[in-house]
Amino acid sequence: MSDRKRLSPDAATKETPATASSSTAQMSHKEKEGKVSASLSFFLNLLLVYLPKDIWRYWTFKPKNVEGKTVVITGGGSGIGQRMAEIFALEKKANVAILDIDLRKATEVANAIQKQGGKAEAFHCDVTSTKALEVCCNAIKEKFNQVDIIVCNAAILYFAHTMELTNEQLQRSFNVNVMGVLNTIRAFLPDFEARNDGQIVCMSSICGFFGETYGMAYCPSKFAVRGIMECIRCEMFDRGMDGIKCTTLYPFFVRTPMILDMGMRPTSRFIPFMSVNRCANAAVQAILNEETQRFIPGYISIMAMAKNLMGYHFTIQARRFMNCRYVPTTILAKVVNPVKKAPSLASTTSSGISISSSIDSGTSESMEEELKKPIQRRLKAQPEENNYFEAPYVFGALLTLILLIFGIIVAYLPDLFKMVDMGRVSEVLYFIGTEYNQSISFILLCVALIHVVEAVSSLYLCHSIDTTHVCAAKWFVQTLIIGFPSLAKLVKHYKKVCRTEEEAQ
Structure with a gap:
């Protein structure tokens, strides 16, 4: 009999930690390869097979005939x-x-x-x-x-x-x-x-x-x-x-x-x-x-x-x-003209379709009042505030626009002052526009950025008081052009709405 020890079947199949680690790594590698190949196959089939088949079906398909069916x-x-x-x-x-x-x-x-x-x-x-x-x-x-x-x-x-x-x-x-x-x-x-x-x-x-x-x-x-x-x-x-x-x-x-x-x-x-x-x-x-x-x-x-x-x-x-x-219009009617209790309103048609659109008579009065408050706030009170839009004071708006237009002319069209005879003023403005052009341009850029920030702020204010999208767009455009006078008007209205809501609560 050989001096070499005979290994048992269990011992022969037993893996060392190094072997197990190597096997796991190989399996992980195969899984990754499988995911990659499966994904590649899917996208290739999607683009080259399934999508063309759907397009072909769309162009060639004819509605089926149900005569006699x-x-x-x-x-x-x-x-x-x-x-x-x-x-x-x-x-x-x-x-x-x-x-x-x-x-x-x-x-x-x-x-x-x-x-x-x-x-x-x-x-x-x-x-x-x-x-x-x-x-x-x-x-x-x-x-x-x-x-x-x-x-x-x-x-x-x-x-x-x-x-x-x-x-x-x-x-x-x-x-x-x-x-x-x-x-x-x-x-x-x-x-x-x-x-x-x-x-x-x-x-x-x-x-x-x-x-x-x-x-x-x-x-x-x-x-x-x-x-x-x-x-x-x-x-x-x-x-x-x-x-x-x-x-x-x-x-x-x-x-x-x-x-x-x-x-x-x-x-x-x-x-x-x-x-x-x-x-x-x-x-x-x-x-x-x-x-x-x-x-x-x-x-x-x-x-x-x-x-x-x-x-x-x-x-x-x-x-x-x-x-x-x-x-339901019945709910809107109750919000505007609330009643103590409303009977259940339902109707059934031939197709078994029914609608119930009123407060159930079994609901307690306190529950009804709590349910009615948000409806009143959303459907009755706010529409008056939602459509609010107002132009700023004329003097402030005109002054802002004039200064803005004047600054643009000085920065980008200084030669116009040579054509307009305003004496010493024309010479000074022409000198500023040509010698300090970059400084004036920087100031105008800052003003433009401030107007953008003010316009965005107006959108946030409109969102806070729940205005309509149309009014929000009007406030944004007006504030973008005019700037602070428009924003100040909206802020004043915002504070008024906040006070009204606090008093209502």
């Missing part, structure tokens, strides 16, 4: 759902199944479509009930054989402050807007999966990206709808069900009769309060193009993309600039 629309008894049903049935020659909690309204829409030569059927359905949806699904398949597109459009809206909403309102909003969407998708999805074909469409909202005052019951539910559609789209892709298309719609507020009757009038500086017809046509176009998502109007997608790039103050000012808000 079956489209199911929940909440189709009025508003956007009704108009979409009319477009699909009458213009696109599709079979339309109108699901609504109000069978009478749904039947009226279906009958009107049938009289014009379209194919439509009304079905009574509560989207919060899985049993009702199962019955509806079977009835639709018996009538039209198979379903090709489902449009989850039914929703309810409650507009009120967070503490004004009842637990029942919050729960019902979740049940209809979130579970109603899930129930509808789950009712029709098995048939889509069986043939790897179909399209799921959900009506979300721009509120699916932005929360807003009075939107506690509505906005979170639309955030959830966006999440549902992203999850279902990823699931279909990962399971190889690429024949099932998913489309999410994000419209701004639409001028439906229900919203107008309730006194809701959303406002924005740039975005129109859209007509039902405009929104429905854009929605149908997005469905036929099988778009993943569509903002209506399209340019509001910029708001959604820019949102995550903004800081705190930037977000506040951008919101004010866009002026996207919705305030």
Whole structure:
């Protein structure tokens, strides 16, 4: 037997610290190489494969033909759902199944479509009930054989402050807007999966990206709808069900009769309060193009993309600039003419959509007073201050402008004093302008910088007293040109506003 000691298997495989360190370093190096190569491959594919394919699809894609296909629309008894049903049935020659909690309204829409030569059927359905949806699904398949597109459009809206909403309102909003969407998708999805074909469409909202005052019951539910559609789209892709298309719609507020009757009038500086017809046509176009998502109007997608790039103050000012808000007129009326208690104001339409826009009768008087104070300050008192703009005293403004213009002439156009005979004065000014040109230029530069600082200060003062953007721009330009006389006027007004607020408190 050899004198060399025989090593056991465990001893043979045991690594020394140096060996382990070397192995770890090699693995780390390979991981880095993997990250680099994967990143390089991704960007090359993005630029040379995926982007060209998307561009090619954009230029060559033709809207699909839905003639003879079956489209199911929940909440189709009025508003956007009704108009979409009319477009699909009458213009696109599709079979339309109108699901609504109000069978009478749904039947009226279906009958009107049938009289014009379209194919439509009304079905009574509560989207919060899985049993009702199962019955509806079977009835639709018996009538039209198979379903090709489902449009989850039914929703309810409650507009009120967070503490004004009842637990029942919050729960019902979740049940209809979130579970109603899930129930509808789950009712029709098995048939889509069986043939790897179909399209799921959900009506979300721009509120699916932005929360807003009075939107506690509505906005979170639309955030959830966006999440549902992203999850279902990823699931279909990962399971190889690429024949099932998913489309999410994000419209701004639409001028439906229900919203107008309730006194809701959303406002924005740039975005129109859209007509039902405009929104429905854009929605149908997005469905036929099988778009993943569509903002209506399209340019509001910029708001959604820019949102995550903004800081705190930037977000506040951008919101004010866009002026996207919705305030029930009933609340404005109560602020101007407050009452002790207001009954709950709600309305339900054929699509199960309702709005609540007044203080709940169960809210205590002390709570109501606390809720009313900020509304009074924001919506009643400040608009008078917001639009304040005033020119400075004429003498001070003219004197500043004359001195500024005179200094520019001395520094940059001294030869003019040779042309104007003012005796000894012309000679002195010409001498100063030529011999001390750099000094005069430096003084003018300092004055210009001071004016810029004063103009920026005016913007900060305008922000402090919450003026409109138009007035802030006026103060900035005026202060930039005139300087201190303009700023002094604004400072005086600022102190007045501060005193008024202190007295009010």
